Amino acid sequence: METTGVELVSRDARDAEFTAYMAARQPSLLRTAYLLTGERHAAEDLVQVALGKLYLSWDKVQKRELIDGYVRRILVNEHNSLWRRAWKRNETTTSELPDQSVPAHESHAERNDALWVAVQRLPRKQRAAVVLRYYEDLSEAETAEVLGVSVGTVKSQTSRAIASMREHVRDLPQLSPEEER
C-alpha cells in the first residue's frame, strides 16, 4: 500500500482534530440522540452514523463554530431517514405508537413517566422539534435551520406535539398563548 506523505500529514491532523471534537461532544450528542430515539443502543448507532457523516464533511465545514448545528442536523435527518427506510422495507411500521391514553390523576413520578411516553409517541418530526426546542433550547429560527423547514412549520409541529402530549397526559397545564415559545 502506498500513501503520499502530504496526504498522511493532512489526514493525521484532521483525525486528531476530529478525535478531540468527538471526545468533547459525544456525551452531549448521545443524550440528544437518546431523546430522539428513546432507546440507548439506537442512540449509539445514530451518533456513530452522524459522526461518520460529519467525518466525511469535516474539511468542508470551514467555520468550526457551526459544527454543532451541522451535526445536530445530521442527527435529526438521519433519525428521520432511518425510520423512513425501515418503513419502506416493512410497510407496516407507523410513525406513532398505538394510542394508549395515560390515566389522569397520577402521582408526579407517574406523570413524568407518562410525559416521557407521550414524547416517545410523537411522530419523529414533531419529536425532533420538541427535543430541539425544549432540550437543546434552540429558538424557533434555529430549530427551523436544523430541521430544514420554515419557522411556521416549527411552530405548527411544536403546537401539534404539545396538543398531542396533552391528550395523553391529561393533567398537563393548558398552554397559554404566551407559552408558545
Next chain:
Amino acid sequence: MNTDNQLRDELRDRAGDIDGHLIGLDAVKQSARRTRRQHRIVTGLATAAVVAAVAIPAGFITASGSSPSGVGPAGTSTPSVTPGGTRQVRLTTDVATTGSAPNIPYLADGAIHLPNGQDVSVPGHYLSFAQLGDGWVTSEIDADNNTRVSVLDANGSVLKTVPGGDSIAVSQDGTVAAFATDGGTIMTILAGGLPEVFWPSHEPGVQPVAVSGSTSCQEAQGHGCTIYYNVTGTNKPVAEEVDSHGLNVAVDDKITKLADLRSDGSYAGMTSATDTGSCSAAYEPTGDGDLRRTVFSTCDYTLGKYSPDGRYILGLPAYFDGLGSSSLSILDAKTGRPVAEFRSQGQDGVFVSDSVWDEGSDSVLATVWDNGWSLMRLSPDGTLAKIQSFGGNQDNVPVLFPARP
C-alpha cells in the same frame, strides 16, 4: 409548573441518565465508509462500474459467486405505446426473447468475460472495475475494511495495489483511468503504467466521473488531462474538474452531482435533491466560449449516462431507496422525453440493480432481480430480452459491469 418547564425538566432528567460507551475514531471511519458506499448506491449516479448504479448495499461481486443457471425464455412482456409515443414495458425477467451477449466485458463468477468469448480469471471481491489498455483496474474492500485499487495485467495478474476508492473513470479511448483516495487525492493510471498522483483535492468523498485525455497526462508532452469528479462527502455536494495545471473549478454552478460528460461537451447531472425526490438537467455547449444552454430539465428522472452515440440518456426514478430502481427509462437526449420505460408492476419486488450502455448499439445491459438475477438487454424500441439467468440471493448481485467512458 407549566408545560414548558415540565417538558424541559423531563427531557433533561431522561437524557441525564444516559451514559453510553464512547465511540472511537475507527468505528466512525467505518461508518463513514459505509455511508459513502450507500451514497453512491442510493443516488444511482455512480461512476464506477455502471451507468446508474443502484446496487444492493451488500452486493458486490465474489470471485466464487453465483453460477449461471442458463438462458430461460418463458413468457412475454409486450410494450404498449402511449399517445406521446413512449413504449411502456413491464419490467420482468419472464420474457421469451433471448438477448445477444454483451459487446463489453463484464465480471461474473470470478472472471471477466470478454466479448470474444474468452474469460480472464481475476481474484478478489470487486466493487468496480474498468478496462485500461490491455489490462484492468479493479476496486475492492480489503480485510481491514479499506477500499483499494489494483492494476491487473491482461491475464488478471495483480501488478500493483494502492489505497483508493470504488469510483473509477476512464477516458474515451481507454488509455487513462482515474480514481481517488479516501483523503481526496485524485490518482491517474495510464495504460501499461502504475498509479500516479494527479491532484490532491483534500476533499472527502471525491468520485471521478469522466476523464478527458489520452495516453499521457503530462502537459509537457502536449497531452494534458482533465478529471471531472463529484465531491459527495459534504453537506454541499458539488461537481468539479481539475486539469493537468491543477486548475480546479466547478463544472457548472447548477450541477450538484455530475452524471455524465461527453467528449462533445454535453453533460448531465443532478441539480437538486430532497428527501423525497430530485431534479436533473442536461446541458450542451453553445460554441461560444464557456457558454452552455439547457437542453432539458426534469424532476421526473435521475439522469444517468448518455448512450454511446449520444442519442439517448438513461433515466431512473427521481427518488429510490437502496434496494434498487423499480424502473429504468431510455430518454431522448435532445428532449428528455421517455422513448421506452421499463417499469415493474406495483409491489412485485422486481428491480434493476446495475445498468450500462452496451457498445455498438442503443441498448442497455442491466442486472434485474425478479425472484432471481438475470442479465437483461433493454432497447429503445421496447424490446426486453434475457441474456442469462443467475442463481444467488437478492443481496449478492452476480454481474458487475465495467466503468465506461
